[in-house]
Amino acid sequence: MRRTIFHIDVNSAYLSWEAVYRLDALGGRLDLREIPAAIGGDVSMRRGIVLAKSLPAKKYGVRTGESILEAKKKCPQLYLAPPNYRLYERCSQAFMEILREYTPVVEPYSIDEAFMDVTDSAAVFGEPIKLAHEIKDRIRRELGFTVNVGVSENKLLAKMASDFQKPDLVHTLFIEEIPQKMWPLPVEELFSVGRATGKKLRTLGITTIGELAAAEPQTIRHNLKKPGEQIWRYANGVDSSPVQPEALENKGYGNSTTIAFDVTDADTAKAVLLGLAETVAVRLRRHHVRAQQVSISIKDDQLRTVSHQKVLPAATNVTNEIYQAACTLFEERWDQKPIRLLGIYTSRISKEETARQMELFEQTDYEKWSRMDETVDAIRQKFGLDAIKRASFLLDSHKKLDHFYGSVSRKKKGVDYSKLHIE
Numbered sequence: 001m002r003r004t005i006f007h008i009d010v011n012s013a014y015l016s017w018e019a020v021y022r023l024d025a026l027g028g029r030l031d032l033r034e035i036p037a038a039i040g041g042d043v044s045m046r047r048g049i050v051l052a053k054s055l056p057a058k059k060y061g062v063r064t065g066e067s068i069l070e071a072k073k074k075c076p077q078l079y080l081a082p083p084n085y086r087l088y089e090r091c092s093q094a095f096m097e098i099l100r101e102y103t104p105v106v107e108p109y110s111i112d113e114a115f116m117d118v119t120d121s122a123a124v125f126g127e128p129i130k131l132a133h134e135i136k137d138r139i140r141r142e143l144g145f146t147v148n149v150g151v152s153e154n155k156l157l158a159k160m161a162s163d164f165q166k167p168d169l170v171h172t173l174f175i176e177e178i179p180q181k182m183w184p185l186p187v188e189e190l191f192s193v194g195r196a197t198g199k200k201l202r203t204l205g206i207t208t209i210g211e212l213a214a215a216e217p218q219t220i221r222h223n224l225k226k227p228g229e230q231i232w233r234y235a236n237g238v239d240s241s242p243v244q245p246e247a248l249e250n251k252g253y254g255n256s257t258t259i260a261f262d263v264t265d266a267d268t269a270k271a272v273l274l275g276l277a278e279t280v281a282v283r284l285r286r287h288h289v290r291a292q293q294v295s296i297s298i299k300d301d302q303l304r305t306v307s308h309q310k311v312l313p314a315a316t317n318v319t320n321e322i323y324q325a326a327c328t329l330f331e332e333r334w335d336q337k338p339i340r341l342l343g344i345y346t347s348r349i350s351k352e353e354t355a356r357q358m359e360l361f362e363q364t365d366y367e368k369w370s371r372m373d374e375t376v377d378a379i380r381q382k383f384g385l386d387a388i389k390r391a392s393f394l395l396d397s398h399k400k401l402d403h404f405y406g407s408v409s410r411k412k413k414g415v416d417y418s419k420l421h422i423e
Contacts, residue, residue, distance in 0.1 A: 004128045005243065006116040007150040007158035008099060008135065011167035013112030014039040014052035017091040018081050020144035022422055030423040036060060037079040040068045049258070051083055055167070084415040088112075094143055102135060107243045113162075115155050117243040132170045140168065156239035157182075159191055178237045183210025193231055200224060209235050253291065255279045256343025257405040262301050263339040270327050271398045274390065275405035276344040277323035284346065285377060290315035291346030294325040298334060299341035308333040315350045318369045322346065 010016060015032055018039060022028035036057040038050045050071050053062045060075035071078055092111045099106045102125060105117035118131060125131045132149040140146050146168035150161030153174060160182060161173035173181055188198035190209050204223060206212050212220070213235035220228035233239070255276050263269050273296070284291060295309030308329040316322065326344050379388045389403040 002153045003117060003119045004122070005152055005155055005158045006118055006128075006132060006135070007109075007152075007155065007162040008095075008114050008116065009148045009150070009159075009162045010095065010112040011146045011148060012052045012054060013091075013145075014083060014088055015054055015081075016052075016145040017088050018084065020091075021084075021087055024144060026417060026422050028422045032079065032081065035079055036062070036075050036077060037081065038062060038068070038071060039083050040071075040080050082415050082420075087415075091143070091145070095139065095147075098139055098142070099135070102131070105243050105245050107245060115158065115243045129170065129172065136168065136170060154237070154239040155241055155243065156191055156234055157237055160189075163189070175237055179210070182237070183208060183213060183235075185209050187212050187235075190231060190234055192227075192234060197224065197227075197231070250287065250289070251349060252345060252347040253280055253283050253287075253289075253349070254343060254345030255405065256297060256341055257402075258341045259339065260400070263342075266331070266334070268397065268401070269330060269334070269339055269342065271392060271401050272342050272405060273326045273330060273344060274323050274392065275401060275403050276342065277319050277326055278404055280344050280346060281317055281319040281322050281373065282377060284317035285352075285373065288352040289349050290317045290352055291322075292316070292348040292350070293346060294322055294329065295345045295347070296326050296329045296333070297341070297343035297345065298330070298339060300335075301338040301340050303340070304337075305341075306333055306335075311348070315348065316366070317352065317373075318366055319373050320369050321366065 012033065015037060019032040019037075023031060033054050034056065035054065036059075037054045038057055039052045040050050050062060050064050050066055050068060053064060053071075057071075057075055057078060060078075062071045062075055062078065068080065088111060092108075095112075096106065096108060096114060099114055099116055103116055103118050103121050107115040109115055118125075118128060121131065122128060125134070128151055132151050136147055136149050148162045148164075148166050148168070149170045150158040150163070151170065151172045152158040152161055157173040157175075157178075161171040164171040164173075164181075185208065186198075187193055187201050187206055187209055188195065190212070193201070200223060201207075201212060204215075204219070206215060212232065215232065217229065217232045220232045222228075224231070257272065257276065259272060263272065291312075292315040293309060293311050295307055297305060297307045299305045310325060310329060312321070312325060322344065376388055385404050392398060393401060393403040
């Protein structure tokens with residue numbers, strides 16, 4: 001018996017959740033989903049990135065992930081609302097709870113989408129298409145927002161199906177439907193094919209998913225290396241990955257930040273890297289793991305991005321060690337162009353209980369650094385993130401910088417709606 005997999009995707013999640021809350025809880029009359037509107041960050045801090053947009057905004061060419069300044073150029077009347085992450089977490093939890101009433105095999109894929117294996121649910125809830133409509137309509141009726149449901153026999157095709165026409169629709173994409181529904185699509189619309197990969201494929205004369213599926217797999221591997229094998233299988237609808245009801249362990253930890261001004265000197269850039277190293281290392285320690293590979297990302301004022309990575313002699317979750325590695329990578333890769341964004345990422349994760357391999361002539365007291373990190377973590381846990389900070393952030397030149405860049409705790413702050421004009 002072939003599997004039946006659903007992919008449930010909330011339509012314009014942040015904006016939909018914000019719209020429903022303003023209408024139902026705050027007595028608003030303006031539905032953000034019906035006007036050119038977007039959820040975005042703080043423009044003054046240059047964190048003004050579009051997190052979600054309405055369909056009317058999409059008609060103006062507004063795209064998720066672009067800066068608010070770019071979106072405003074396309075749509076001067078764009079209505080902007082600040083993100084309320086606490087609200088969105090509650091909405092996501094309510095959404096997931098409904099899905100789990102139909103099957104215990106639910107895999108949250110992100111805050112606003114999930115996979116469901118409903119293969120064994122048909123005997124209770126009826127045939128899959130009918131069940132998909134039931135779930136979709138119930139979410140709209142009880143929670144007030146809409147979702148798309150993709151129905152197929154594997155996760156890849158279910159996700160592809162849910163991205164078809166929106167909103168509030170059910171789409172199928174079974175193996176026999178691939179030639180008609182998926183192969184005519186531009187190759188960039190295949191899951192995991194980004195802009196750079198799409199560009200490489202087009203240089204090979206491959207413009208559609210169907211042309212990729214028909215290509216010789218050896219040719220794709222030769223030009224795209226090992227990832228080429230995966231996207232060739234995806235183009236042919238092949239995916240055997242199971243729906244995972246339990247979250248998998250992180251394969252990497254990282255943070256990045258868009259800086260409020262163009263950074264043109266190394267000292268300031270390194271201070272930002274220190275703030276990022278703090279948050280990345282805290283997450284590693286919180287999950288009781290270490291990382292052996294560190295990489296950095298640098299985006300300049302022309303939005304060009306470069307990255308650089310290195311493998312450490314031993315896995316670590318020590319802030320200073322990650323910071324020093326990041327600084328070394330930065331010095332090797334920075335081309336002196338003004339910096340808009342910096343990021344630190346770690347991988348090659350191992351359990352914390354694994355013993356650290358000491359070097360023969362090692363002079364750094366990593367144990368002392370580790371004890372210091374534990375003490376700082378405890379102080380911040382008890383008194384808040386800003387209760388203790390490194391002295392370098394007290395310098396006049398660094399006072400405008402955040403000593404804890406990319407902090408999830410900061411992002412999860414709510415919104416004071418009393419200070420907003422709710423129409």
